[in-house]
Amino acid sequence: MKKVLFLAAAAMLFTLAGCNDCSDRMTDDYPANYDVHYGLRQVVQYDPMNIDGIDVGPKLDFFSTLRFTIHYTDGAISAASFTNGDIPFSPFGFDVPEGRFECEFDDFAIPNELRIAGTDNVIAYFQNGEFSIPFQLDHSSISYKYTFKGVESN
């Protein structure tokens, strides 16, 4: 019985200690305005014979030069920057503004959409905790998808 009481008391202390701050606000020492920099994690090529896709990112050096930055203001996405680097094609069917441009993040859309502010032009989709950009180049049976990883600013 003593053992049960001891375990119950320990569990209660542990629980209370974990309830320091249950709000979803950031703590005061976390910056409200900040940037997250991304490079390509994968460039997946899908075709009818490879429906799970093949990562062609490591096969071509120019993919390492792409940079994608999300700018946060007051803790929310407000703008983005996209630099195609040395990649000789664009994944977009529209012109992306140079440098920093205002963005809208639509978390009602499934998957969530990051659009250039005031337009329907989707820069990236957000699903399962990561941004991605699907695109096609030439043959209709082949599609591609960029996925991203965090990188240091440069």
Added chain:
Amino acid sequence: MKFLKNYRFWLATLVLPFTVVTCMTIEDIIHPDDAQVDSEITIQVKLKFVSETDRQSKLAFGILAPKSWNIANNATLTLNTTAQYAPSQVTDEPMTVIPAAQLNPSTGTPWAASFQSRFGLLGNYGPMEWVVFESQTDFLVHDTADDGKQKEIDGVVTIKLTTGPDNMKVNMGYAYCGKTYGFTADEYPEDRDVVASKVLEVSGGAGPVVDFTTVSLISTTPQAFGYGDIFAINFVEETESTTTPLKGADKVYLWGKVVYDGGEEKVVDAIDAKTLMEKIGDGAWQRYIYPRDFFDLPAGAVITATYFHFSDESGSIVVRNNDDEDFMIVESAE
């Protein structure tokens, strides 16, 4: 101990019907003896279905054929069945392509993709595709009802298709399942796919035989691509019929030539990191390229042809095709 024996008996009694629910087989494949290029040919595939329980489903029937034949648009299929149960008897019933928007319920993917993923290319090394057709009739089967008359169905799928202009040798593939169930374990044999293939040779054309049944010295990944895509040039040092002088090479380099904008030519002839091929297996090499970047072409250049050959590091050992010409790699038609 007596309980244990009874338990085993009832377990076996209950489990058996659920583990052996159907017996689906492809009994025979009849190909034409002398298939000619650019001609309509007739193929017959004989099926047998024996039910060990009660099920109701349309027939999903897949064909693996050369992509260039475009059988989704150029083939007509009719189904004939014989059965004791009158509603399961059909005569010259047209089968139609299952629309791309409909998914195989057991995989959640389009039907053609699910057949490709499950059955693969059946020993073909060229551009082939699965196309899956469905019956109109929703077949009702039952192992005991109606004095067992609903238990068996024998079917013949008759395929009429038009061959292409090339002499070809391919492994034609055929597979089927219940459209309602797909590859669901209880309705589909887990250890034995209902799939069969048979070599089909097409002759009468002017050029050499395009043989998909053996490994080629050179291929691409993906098999179908446009010049505006990223694709890999694949090279093998040796096939069943050919051993190249690059067999056993430590390094293999890619030489390339492009023809663009109505006759302009550019050559990449270098022994460096850009042309070094990646060893991807025993005697197998690969180099991914984006042609505009590889050949350093101006923006908007329209490519009309590409040519490649392979060499060792010294450049003294070179592999070209049997006619000692560079291998021509052509983009795929849409």
